[in-house]
Amino acid sequence: MLKKLLIKSIQVREISIVILLIAFFLLVGSINQEFIKIDSITLLVSGSIILLVMAIGQSFVLLTANIDVSVGSIMGISAAVCGSLLVSGLNVWVVVITVMAVGAFIGLINGLGVSYLRIPSIIMTLGMLGIVRGAMLLYTEGMWIEAIPNDYKRLSNTEILFLPLPIWIGFVVMIIAYLFLTKTKKGRYFYAVGDNEEGARLVGIPVRLIKVLAFIISGMSASIAGLVFVMNIGFVPNTTGSGIELEVIAAAVLGGVSLSGGLGTVVGAGLGAVFFTVINQSLVYMKIPAYWNSAISGFLLLMIVIGDTKFQSYLKRKSRHHVKEKSNDGGEEVRASDSKNKAIP
Amino acid sequence: MIRKIRPFLKWELFLICFFIAEIVIFSMITPGFLDFNNLIFSLNDFVYIGLAAIPMTFVIITGGIDVSVGSVMGLSSITVGVLWMNGLNVWIAMLIALIICIIAGLFNGLLVAYTEVQPMVITLGTMFLFSGIALVISGGSSATGYEGISGFPASFVQLANGELLGLPNSFWLLVTAVTFFSLLLHLTKYGRQVYLVGMNIKSARYSGISTKWILISTYMLAGFGGGISGIILTSYFSSARSDLGSTAILPVITAVVLGGTSILGGRGTIIGTAVASVIVGIMNYGLQMSGLTSEQTTLIVGIMLVLAVFMRQSNWQFIKKTRKLASLGKAKTDA
Numbered sequence: 001m002l003k004k005l006l007i008k009s010i011q012v013r014e015i016s017i018v019i020l021l022i023a024f025f026l027l028v029g030s031i032n033q034e035f036i037k038i039d040s041i042t043l044l045v046s047g048s049i050i051l052l053v054m055a056i057g058q059s060f061v062l063l064t065a066n067i068d069v070s071v072g073s074i075m076g077i078s079a080a081v082c083g084s085l086l087v088s089g090l091n092v093w094v095v096v097i098t099v100m101a102v103g104a105f106i107g108l109i110n111g112l113g114v115s116y117l118r119i120p121s122i123i124m125t126l127g128m129l130g131i132v133r134g135a136m137l138l139y140t141e142g143m144w145i146e147a148i149p150n151d152y153k154r155l156s157n158t159e160i161l162f163l164p165l166p167i168w169i170g171f172v173v174m175i176i177a178y179l180f181l182t183k184t185k186k187g188r189y190f191y192a193v194g195d196n197e198e199g200a201r202l203v204g205i206p207v208r209l210i211k212v213l214a215f216i217i218s219g220m221s222a223s224i225a226g227l228v229f230v231m232n233i234g235f236v237p238n239t240t241g242s243g244i245e246l247e248v249i250a251a252a253v254l255g256g257v258s259l260s261g262g263l264g265t266v267v268g269a270g271l272g273a274v275f276f277t278v279i280n281q282s283l284v285y286m287k288i289p290a291y292w293n294s295a296i297s298g299f300l301l302l303m304i305v306i307g308d309t310k311f312q313s314y315l316k317r318k319s320r321h322h323v324k325e326k327s328n329d330g331g332e333e334v335r336a337s338d339s340k341n342k343a344i345p
Numbered sequence: 346m347i348r349k350i351r352p353f354l355k356w357e358l359f360l361i362c363f364f365i366a367e368i369v370i371f372s373m374i375t376p377g378f379l380d381f382n383n384l385i386f387s388l389n390d391f392v393y394i395g396l397a398a399i400p401m402t403f404v405i406i407t408g409g410i411d412v413s414v415g416s417v418m419g420l421s422s423i424t425v426g427v428l429w430m431n432g433l434n435v436w437i438a439m440l441i442a443l444i445i446c447i448i449a450g451l452f453n454g455l456l457v458a459y460t461e462v463q464p465m466v467i468t469l470g471t472m473f474l475f476s477g478i479a480l481v482i483s484g485g486s487s488a489t490g491y492e493g494i495s496g497f498p499a500s501f502v503q504l505a506n507g508e509l510l511g512l513p514n515s516f517w518l519l520v521t522a523v524t525f526f527s528l529l530l531h532l533t534k535y536g537r538q539v540y541l542v543g544m545n546i547k548s549a550r551y552s553g554i555s556t557k558w559i560l561i562s563t564y565m566l567a568g569f570g571g572g573i574s575g576i577i578l579t580s581y582f583s584s585a586r587s588d589l590g591s592t593a594i595l596p597v598i599t600a601v602v603l604g605g606t607s608i609l610g611g612r613g614t615i616i617g618t619a620v621a622s623v624i625v626g627i628m629n630y631g632l633q634m635s636g637l638t639s640e641q642t643t644l645i646v647g648i649m650l651v652l653a654v655f656m657r658q659s660n661w662q663f664i665k666k667t668r669k670l671a672s673l674g675k676a677k678t679d680a
Contacts, residue, residue, distance in 0.1 A: 067465070119654050120608045122410070122465075123598075127651035130595050134644020142638060238640075243591070246412070246469055259463045291484035295477025302470035306460045313461060 013256025013264075013308070017271045020304075021278065028282045035285040042164070046156075048277035049170040050075075050225040050232075054244070055251040055269040056177050057221020060214040062252055063181075065194040065261025066114055066121035068215060070128035071222040071248055074106050075241035077136040078226025083145035083236040086152055100223045106132060107219025111212030129245065137238060145236040156231040166228050170270070173224065177217075177266040190214060194261025250301050251276045256308070356605040356657065360620045367624060371631035378634055384627070385513060389505060389581060391626030392515035393418070393574040395619055397593065398600035399526050400570030402618045403563040405601050406530075406543045408610025409457060409464035411564060413449070414597060416475035417571030418578060418590025421446045423483045425576060426494035426585025435501045443572045449475055450568020454561030479587035493586035497579075505580035518577065519619065526566075527615040539563060543610030595643065599650040600625050605657065625649070 029036035054071055061068040078099045085095045106128065113124040158165045181187040189210045192200040201207045222241075230236060249259075255272025257264030279300060280293050372379035397414050404411045421442045428438035449471070456467045483493075507514045530536040541549040542559045550556045571590070579585045604621035606613025625646060632642040 113651065113655070117655050119651060123602055123608055123654045124651055126595060126598060127647040127649075127654075130599075130643035130647025130650065132647075134641050134647065137638065137641045138644065142640070246472065250469055250473070253466055253469075259466055289484055291477075291480040293477065293480075294473040295481055298470050298473025298475070298477055301473065302456070302467070305462055305466055305470065306456065309461050 013268045014271060017255060017268065017275055021271070021275055024275075024278060024282070028285055032285040032287075035282065040285075042167070044278055044281055045170075045274060046164050046166045046232075047281065048274045049166040050228050051244070051247060051251055051277055052170045052270045052273040053173050053221050053228065054218075054225045054248040055255065055273040056173055056266045057218040057224075058248050058252045059177075059257045059264060059266050059269040060181075060190060060217045061121070062249075062257045062259060063190045063194045063261060063264060064211050064214045065197070065259075066211065066214065067249065067259065068107075068110065068125045068218045069122065069245045069249070070106065070110060070125040070132060071218060071225075072241040072243060072245035073129050073132035073136060074103050074219050074222035075226045075229065075244060076239075077106075077132050077139065078103055078223040079229045079236045079240045080136050080140050080145060080226075080238075082227055082230045083148055084140070086148055086230070087145065089149075092152060096227060099227055100220055103219040103221075103223025103226075104216050105219070107216040108212065110219065111215030114215065115208040115211040133242065140236075140238055142238055144238060148230060148234050148236075152231060153234045156228075166232065169224065169228060173221070174266060174270050181266060186210075186213075191262050194263075196262075247276065248273075250297070253305055254301055357614070357617055357620065360604070360617060360624065364620060364624050364627070367627055367631070371627070371635070375631070375634045378631060385516060387627070387630045388515045388519065388623075389513055390630060391596075391622070392505075392519055393578050393581075393590075394593065394596045394600055394626055395519050395622035396522055396577060397567075397570045397574040397590075398597045398604070398618050398622045399522050399615055400566040401597055401601050402526075402604070402606050402613050402615055403530065403539055404464075404567045405606045405608060406539055406610060406613045407560055407563050408543045408546070409560070409563070410598070410608070411450075411453060411468045411567045412465065412594055412598075413453060413468040413472040413475055414567055414571040414574075415590035415593040416472045416479065417446050417449050417568055418575035418593055419479040419587045420449060420475050420482075421572040421575030422579040422585045422589045423479045423494075423587040425579055427482055429497065429585075430494050435498055439501075439576055442576060443569065446568045446572025446575070447565050448568070450565040450571075451561065453568065454564030457564060458557040458560040476587070476591070483587040493584040495584040497583055497585075501580055502583045503580075505577045515577070518573075519623075522573075523615060523619045530615050535559075535562075540611060543612075545611075595650075596622075596625050596629075596646060599646055602650060603653040607657075608654075 025036055034040060054075065058068060058071060081102055082095055082099045085098060086092075090098075110121075110125055110128055113119045114121045155165050160168055179187075181190060189200070189205050192203070192205055193207050193210045197207055200210075226241070229240060251273040252264070252269040253259065253272070254275060255264070255268035255270065257269050257272075276297060279297050283290060283292055283296070368379065368384075377383070397418065401411060401414060424442035424445055425435070425438045428441060429435045433441075453464075453468055453471050456462070456471070457464045460467070503514070505515060509517055530539065538549065538554045538559050541552070541554060542556050546556055549559075574593070575590060578589045582589075600622035601613070601618050602608060602621075603625065604613065604617030604619070606618065628645060628649065629639065629642050632645060633639055
């Protein structure tokens with residue numbers, strides 16, 4: 001019974017990530033009590049919102065078995081547009097809508113390229129990464145955008161029910177994404193497309209539309225991240241968002257979203273993002289120099305992902321063994337035809 | 346057989362036409378662009394892309410990808426720097442750095458071959474890991490970020506900046522790399538096995554090829570390429586930094602894919618990659634001469650990448666469709 005519970009909890013990535021998170025908090029907390037104070041935890045979570053929102057958006061793309069590496073520069077251009085519009089004195093809501101439209105538009109182009117022109121998503125979005133980065137530098141003329149109105153900067157410290165606004169933004173995005181993916185018909189389509197594209201098409205799911213939608217959502221999430229970035233930092237350097245795309249993908253993968261599609265949840269991706277940030281931030285509390293950050297994150301990412309696949313394949317082997325015992329050569333035959341089917345395409 | 350080669354021929358021909366068009370257009374925009382010496386010595390600026398992209402072709406032909414190559418460049422650069430700073434002969438330091446990069450590739454390869462995790466995820470993890478290790482090495486030896494370690498002996502600096510027989514060393518390096526890796530990919534049994542692994546790993550395994558070794562060795566080659574590239578960058582800037590290759594991944598992948606290698610594996614040539622890396626490099630050089638900054642040029646490089654794959658892809662789809670139609674027609678007449 002206990003063993004079953006243990007296996008179940010490792011199998012469900014959300015639970016295992018939470019367990020890991022708690023263990024990690026206890027470990028670092030035992031070294032430095034400052035780490036487990038409510039204030040520093042709030043600070044940690046609100047620092048992870050940018051990554052969290054983008055990881056949730058990325059999950060939609062990953063679920064359809066594609067990848068979006070252009071999000072870093074979408075975040076950059078969103079922050080730049082947001083900054084320059086705010087400086088010119090536009091109403092905040094107009095700015096928010098314009099910025100979201102920018103992200104959605106870039107996502108739309110990505111989606112059209114991937115689904116209608118059949119360009120592999122890694123290439124399409126890698127190209128888009130360069131295009132948008134170049135466009136951002138042309139737009140800002142390589143300058144930093146400063147002098148953001150204080151009203152907007154103050155938003156990041158505005159507390160609603162004891163929690164700062166960015167945390168609420170992350171929370172709302174996660175809940176909407178979660179409800180959309182699990183409770184609506186369209187949401188389930190994302191899983192279907194990633195799990196078996198051909199099958200989904202035959203059942204009558206608008207595969208291309210779903211893929212375009214996934215990229216639009218990913219682009220918009222990057223825009224939200226850009227908005228939060230301007231709120232938090234208060235100025236826009238011309239390198240905003242560069243390199244974050246790989247952290248976003250790493251966070252989603254850490255949270256159990258599979259790169260081969262059809263597997264994973266936005267809650268997992270969000271938790272992955274929090275975990276990723278916690279690892280990075282905890283080093284300060286353990287008095288380890290900050291330059292260890294990427295080495296440790298990379299190592300943990302590899303450990304967790306590889307450990308997980310090894311564990312899953314162990315479970316699969318075990319259950320297959322089970323089936324075999326139950327129905328002697330019947331199971332064997334099914335497997336043989338299964339592998340034949342797979343070999344054909 | 347000829348039908349099989351034809352798309353390749355076409356693509357390489359297209360690349361060369363594109364290359365000529367590129368030079369003509371740039372020489373019209375910026376006077377003074379069309380100067381043989383300028384052009385050939387501009388190779389110094391971007392030879393590192395080709396040196397990393399050529400071995401990367403092997404990895405992509407097997408259907409994998411190695412996004413850690415930028416970090417490997419940084420690792421190799423900082424290793425040379427730190428070893429040299431601690432009194433080692435710079436050439437021996439270089440050798441050790443190369444060995445470390447091959448080991449980094451081996452690490453990638455082992456993880457890819459022995460786990461079922463996608464190469465993208467593995468190399469994403471090692472990208473953080475290697476760049477982290479490079480940072481730790483540089484931080485541990487208190488080499489500060491932007492200045493890095495400088496003051497290398499002149500003979501080492503000459504490696505990337507010098508010339509031989511009137512042509513820059515980087516030209517000879519590129520020629521050597523193209524020759525060696527072309528021979529390896531196109532004329533050896535090993536090369537054929539790399540293709541087969543990329544086309545159909547299952548049938549490769551059934552036909553007795555040690556697929557695991559093929560996968561591992563391609564990542565080792567990519568690591569080697571990253572190492573060489575990092576050393577050349579170090580020599581070119583005459584300074585060793587842990588973040589030297591941090592923006593190299595876009596141009597490297599662009600060069601490989603523009604060169605006609607399919608990201609899905611099984612197709613690609615070394616000469617294509619080499620020509621494409623020169624095209625990307627000249628594009629950067631030309632745009633910078635006409636007044637853009639190097640970051641702004643990513644706009645054009647990005648568009649080139651997407652367009653190249655689109656053209657390549659649509660071509661491919663078209664051929665596939667006609668072949669399918671042909672075989673259908675044949676089946677009908679047979680019946």
